[in-house]
Amino acid sequence: MPETKTVGHALRKKDSMGLLLGKPAFLCDVTPADCLVVKLLRSPHAHALIRSIDTSIAMKVPGMVAIYTYKDVPHNRFTNAGQTYPEPSPHDRLILDQRLRFVGDPVAILAGESEKAVNRAMKLIKVDYEVLTPVLDFHTAKDNPILVHPEEDWEALCPVGADNHRNLCAHEVCSQGDVEAELAGCDVVIDHTWHTKACQQAMMETFRTYTEMDPFGRLHVISSTQIVFHVRRILSIALGIPKSRIHVEKPRIGGGFGAKQTSVSEVYPAFVTLKTGRPARIVFTRQECQIAGSPRHEMEVRVRLGADRQGNIRAMDVYTLSNTGAYSEHGPTTVGLSGHKSIPLYTGGLKAFRFGYDVVYTNVQAAGAYRGYGATQGIFAVESAVNELADRLGIDPVALRERNMVRQGMIMPAYYNEPANACALDRCLTRCKEIFDWDHRFPVLDMGNGKVRAAGVAMAMQGSGISGVDVGSATVKLNDDGFYSLTIGAADMGTGCDTILAQMVAECMDCPLDNVIVFGADTDTSPYDSGSYASSTTYVTGKAVEKACTQLREQILTLAAEALGCPADELEFTGQEVRRCDGTASISLVDLATRSMCNNNTAVQATCTHSSPMSPPPFMVGMAWIELDKETGAVTLLDYKAVVDCGTPINPALARIQTEGGLCQGIGMALYEDVHYTDTGRILEDSLMQYKIPTRLDMGHLQVEFESSYEPTGPFGAKSIGEIVINTPAPAIAQAVYRASGVWVRTLPITPEKVLMGMQGKA
Amino acid sequence: MLTFRQYLRPQTLDEAYALCQKRANLVLGGMLWLKMQNRTVDTVIDLCDLGLDQVEDLGEEWRIGAMVSLRTLETHPGLAASTHGAMADCLCHIVGVQFRNLATVGGSIYGRFGFSDPLTLFLALEAVVELHHAGDVPLADFVNQPYERDILTHVRLPKHPGRVAYLAQRNTATDFPVLTCAVAVGESGARCAIGARPMKACLVKLDLPESITPETAAAAGDRVAEQVTFGSNLRAGADYRRAICRVLVRRALLGCKEEE
Amino acid sequence: MEIRLTLNGRQLRAEIEPALLLIDFLRAQGCLSVKRGCETANCGLCTVLMDGVPVLSCSVLAARASGHSVQTLEGLQEEAEEFVGFIADQGAEQCGFCNPGYVMNTIALLRENPNPTDDEIRAYLAGNLCRCSGYEGQLRGIRAFLNARGTKEVNPHA
Incomplete structure (x- = not known):
């Protein structure tokens, strides 16, 4: 990547000091x-x-x-x-x-x-x-005589396999190759079901x-x-x-x-x-x-994973039962990621796969979109299955992955035949293994006091926006004094996208970040943007920003050409001024901006829109080191290390925080966050007193690094980071717990009770 | 939602006591549990003007005012020395510093909550509660008494309870405990309190041989686990609680031994 | 009923309902930094200092605050500015909603223990939940501040 002045730098979020000093900025404040x-x-x-x-x-x-x-x-x-x-x-x-x-x-x-x-x-x-x-049991929801939506005006606008008279919100099966024949020919088949809850x-x-x-x-x-x-x-x-x-x-x-x-x-x-x-x-x-919020879809994911004795993964059959609850929000779409963003990780030597799902209506809180969006659930299952396979075969799980994982240049049949244009997953694995000291930590360490230490690993992928659907737009405008305003319809929800997109403007316009102000999002004034979700903002809206800046630079040259009385193609823009390439004349940006506001017919404001036909996956590897108290089943997470390929990190500090925050949420999901219903369907974890998200004493030490690839279709080579980061903790920690205890906990969260009772054969 | 008709700060205990005789009135502790309730109260009685926020050294005993915060107990050097650090061990996992700055000894002990860490420790320490009307009542009795309309003014703890250890099992660091265990081994024998069963804490006298060994400690743990009743809640089932009760009692006893 | 207190150094008299919580009183007084994140005293977002001690304003009656001094982040801007830039350098403020409570409790921590270890920081701030940052960046920010201050103390001319 060429040298950059702003992109790729760990700059402060534009709103950081205001937020840290408690200025009134939120809904109830304004x-x-x-x-x-x-x-x-x-x-x-x-x-x-x-x-x-x-x-x-x-x-x-x-x-x-x-x-x-x-x-x-x-x-x-x-x-x-x-x-x-x-x-x-x-x-x-x-x-x-x-x-x-x-x-x-x-x-x-x-x-x-x-x-x-x-x-x-x-x-x-x-x-x-x-x-x-x-209908409270999602296993019996499909074709249950009790209907959640018997009404006649229920309507599916898209062909997602929904049928309200069967309590079905969506259904589909897709495949490549003959998965049954391949499985029959495998030396080893892992066949289990993994259950994740409706986490908040x-x-x-x-x-x-x-x-x-x-x-x-x-x-x-x-x-x-x-x-x-x-x-x-x-x-x-x-x-x-x-x-x-x-x-x-x-x-x-x-x-x-x-x-x-x-x-x-x-x-x-x-x-x-x-x-x-x-x-x-x-x-x-x-x-x-x-x-009555919009939590993660509870899912049961059954994985049948077949391999030969050498550890070549040949076939994968994934079936997901997803519980959308009382209403359909995101039901037909989250489920797709449980297969399409887990199976492709093993594109390596996979001969056949099948992925099927049912999404059912039940009489519990409707689910919705939560970081990871189904990939989290699927990756817990598939990565756990791979870890169980490694155990069954007696192969190091890192080595097993090295043998089977997707690599740059491969076409991913289970990911809509998209190519892995930019994929540093192999480097992520190598680097993570190194910083984690995997070879020393993977063997179980007996601490001699009833406690043992053990390690686990998992890989993950996600997408960058929804291919062929998501639309990002940006308006970049030159103002007096030569500062720029960027107007977007994407929503910064704390992630820092306002700043990241402003960094792109600063890079493109060759100016300091402080010369860019950001406004968003407002349906009356912002250019259209689908919104901030599906890991789309940096990748999709970022590209729109890049395009808009290119256009604005041309406008600036046109305006300068009028001012200097020469053709635009004899001019260059340095960020501070436009000058003739031969050095004979120049006009400062400030003067140009002033000029643009008097007797002017040239717009210095560009709006561009971008949509991508593909959704390049970011990749990552996470490794967990835990200590298990074998007498109480208590699991202490000591250390979690992760290496991420998000393409170019536009702001490494913010990418790191995204990763740490996502890991922490993933750790919560793996170990603490549970949802129980009474037999009349009431949720018991209805407060932060009962629903335990991790405190800073519950998540061990995190270390994050980046192994960057360069995504040719992304702005400055960027892919996404927002969602993928939640996906590795559950399978990595589950494996570490198994290594320490001999118990595979396949229903999250992994509580001390499940571990101890499992160890005592009472589970 | 809470509704109060009036808020009063009585200037004498008699005044406070008289006010609390009305069923519609309520004595305010740390507010932490009260504010989650949906109830209408006539008069809330705030004891904050009665000088009950002191930890007094009575020579052989500590006398702790009902309005002393859990955070004050946690950071009190004298209590730390008396309990071999068990006081802080018992309190430091309760939600957070800001919470413990509000939660009061009186509220915690009067409430006799099943999940209470201090109730567990104070039972093992053979605490005595001072009630304005009923006078001194051993905590071991008080814990099982009905909620009388009296005012708990102080809790007294022996200054030399012997060797003390406190252990609790939690699903997350600052969550309610799954099980609490306090052990005190003194001249008058060994006592063990088990709390968060999830029922309120109970006291078990331990019949220990002369010396604590891994074997005698394990046997004591087994006996306690068999003797105590356990239940189930969101955090764990009765079987799990019984299983870890053995472990915590044994470890706490060995913890006492290590201090010898 | 009437209460009298000192809010951010200013004497105040107010007529309130007896059941009014301090958090709602403070927000009504324009101290909008004070946030509510739960109803169960678990999140720490509403942390303010009462007589210098960090408390959850969601769990204090405004009536009980009568006769006391209450400080919110509005009143401690300068003290906060000393260190929050280091947190901004990490990007660890993220959405910002938990920031005021976390900053207030950090002020309390640093007053009580000017040179805390990482474990002491974690323990003191355990009651401040954050769902965005994963906490590590907040810790790095405080650590960077302490390191910078330590250097400054050793060499005042640096």
């Missing part, structure tokens, strides 16, 4: 508190019909302004999934429905002058429920939205969202008003991780504002976030 308080009465039943609902007494509470029930809302089915239209997620929701499909499903929308009034009124709403038998993103800022009518009769929505444009469309469909009447923007977002790729909270205050004409705000409690 919207007026004296608006209507909106809250939801939620269903206590997993499956019920509302026989009758009486809000008259509740409305008598002083300060109550409105209470809406299913009778009051438009009858337009929609999906909350923030996806490009037509959404693969079937349209199966109403704002409020007579049928309640999980514990927490909204029954009524309350709006009042104060929280106190709304809380009092909530207790006074009288609901007569006809309680129905719920647990971003620190819960879902929240503010709405008001602007002075000109348009609905103005300020929301903590990753997807302003999708929110505009979703609201338009749900509320039955034209998109032109809706204006959506986001302030700083207190974390998202995919949760805010679903329009979880927007529609409720929007409906209230539309009805009352008054400003309204909803702020989810943490409990609401835990029981």
Whole structure:
């Protein structure tokens, strides 16, 4: 890669000091508190019909302004999934429905002058429920006589294999080669099922939205969202008003991780504002976030992995059963990654594969998008299967991977036949092995006090945007004084994409990062962007930034040519000035910018859009070192090392933090974060007191390095980093625990109880 | 949601006691558990003006005021010396420093919560609680008494309880414990308290031979595990708790031995 | 009821509902750095100093704060500015929502223990959850600050 001045440098995030000093930047800081308080009465039943609902007494509470029930809302089915239209997620929701499909499903929308009034009124709403038998076991959901969505106006806009009369949200089988014949010919076949839970993103800022009518009769929505444009469309469909009447923007977002790729909270205050004409705000409690949010899809992934005695992996058969819960959000799409982003890791010598799935509706909290988006679940299964294979064959799991993994230049049949144009997975593995000291740590170490230390490894891949779908756009504008403004529709949710994209502008325009300001995202002013999800922003929107800068440079030259009275092709732009190549004349950027604002017909503002026909995978390797207390089953993560190939890290500091943050979430999923339902479908982990995300005492020491490849289709060679980083801890830690205990824990999280009871043969 | 009609800071214990006789009134501890409740209270009684925030050295005993924070106990050098560090071991895993700055001894002990770390340790230390009306009650009795409308003003701990060790098993570092175990080996014999069963802590007298050896400690652990009742909750099942109870008791006893 | 307290050095009198929590009182007073991340006293986002001691403002009655001094990040900007740049250098602020609580507790830590070890830092800040950063960058930032300050103390002319 050529020498760069800004790209590839660990620069501070543009918003960092403001955030660290606690400046008011978030939704509840920037919207007026004296608006209507909106809250939801939620269903206590997993499956019920509302026989009758009486809000008259509740409305008598002083300060109550409105209470809406299913009778009051438009009858337009929609999906909350923030996806490009037509959404693969079937349209199966109403704002409020007579049928309640999980514990927490909204029954009524309350709006009042104060929280106190709304809380009092909530207790006074009288609901007569006809309680129905719920579908709680996702194994028996398909073709269950009890239907989660019996309604006739349920609609799948895309052919995803959905059938509401079978509780099916999606179904598909794809394959290459004869997987059964290959498996039959294998010396060893590993055949197990791995189970992952509906883990919560647990971003620190819960879902929240503010709405008001602007002075000109348009609905103005300020929301903590990753997807302003999708929110505009979703609201338009749900509320039955034209998109032109809706204006959506986001302030700083207190974390998202995919949760805010679903329009979880927007529609409720929007409906209230539309009805009352008054400003309204909803702020989810943490409990609401835990029981009526948009968590990871619970999945059971069965892997049949066949190999010869030498450890050549020949065939892989993956079947995923995914639980989308009560609604379809991201159900048909997350599941695909469980196979398409796990099987291709073993493209090496794979002769045949098959990948099939069913996504079922059940009467539990609807799932959604969470970092990793199905790949996490699939990689836990496939990487664990490979580790079990290594154990069965007595081959070092690193050596087994070296023999079978995908390498640069290979075509990946299980990844839509995309080529691995840029793939440093082999270098990641070599480097990780080195910094981890794998050869010394892999043999189990007995500490002599009932404790043993052991290691595990896993590889991972993800995508960079959704190929042929995601659209990124950027507007770059020259302003007086010669500074640039970059306007985007992508959403910085803390990841630093505003800064990363500004670094690209600074690089392209040959200026310091401070000369670039960033604005986003606002549906009225931002150029169209699908939004920040699917690891797309750096790769897709970044390329749009690059294109826009190229165009802006040309405009600057055109403007300078007019000023200097010579052809543009005799000019060069240095960043500070435009000068004639022969050195006879020049004009400073400041003067040009000033000139552009007087008697000028040349635009110095470029908007470009980019979409990619491919989604180049980032790759990574993670290695875990644990200590097991053999008498209590307690697992202490000592050390986790990871080496990542995200193409060119545009900002190495931010790429590193992304990796560490993702690892920490992956560690939480592997060891701590659990979801239990009561036999009536209520979630027990409904707070951060019960749902245990890692504290800084729970994640050992992390070390992250990069082995960069150069992706020719990405900006400055970049791929993505946001999601892949969550994928390795579960399989790597599960293997380390097995090495230490002799127990393969195939249902996450790996609790001390599972380990100890497994060791004692009681599991 | 919590609703209070009024908030009062009584200036005498008698005043506080009189106020707390009304069923609709409530004595405020650290607020940490109370604020999660959905209830309406007539008068909340804040004991913060009654000078109950002191740790007093009575010579043979420590007298700890009900409003002393867990963080104060955790960082108190005298208590650390008395308990061979077990006081901090018992408290340092409770949520975080800010939480422990608020949580009070009175709230923790009066509450007699199943998950309580200090209840476990204080039982093994043969603590005595001082109630404004009922007077001195050994914690071993108090733990099983009904929630009377009395005011816990102090907890007294012996200054020389013997050798002490505290162990707990947690699924994450600052989570509620899966099991707690405190052992004290003193002149009057050996005592073991097991908490987070998940029921509230209970005290078991240990019948130990002269010296603690790996064998005698293991046997004691087995006896405690057989004797104590365990239950199941989100964090673990009864069988698991029983299994690790043996281990924690044995390790705690050996921990006491190591200090000899 | 009426309360009187010192907020960020300013004497204040206010009429409040008895059940009002300090966090809600502070936000109503314009101290918007104080954030709520949970309802169960687990996240540490709402950390403020009461008489110099870090507490969870979600678990303190505004009434109990009467007669005391309360400080939020709004009142400790200079003390925070001494070290938060080092965290920014790591990119560890990320979404920023947990930052004020974490910065407040770090201020408390550094006042109590000016030269903490890494383990002491982890233990003191264990009650401050962060879902973005994975914590390591926050630790590196504090460590870098301590190292820089240490160097400065050894050689004031450096």
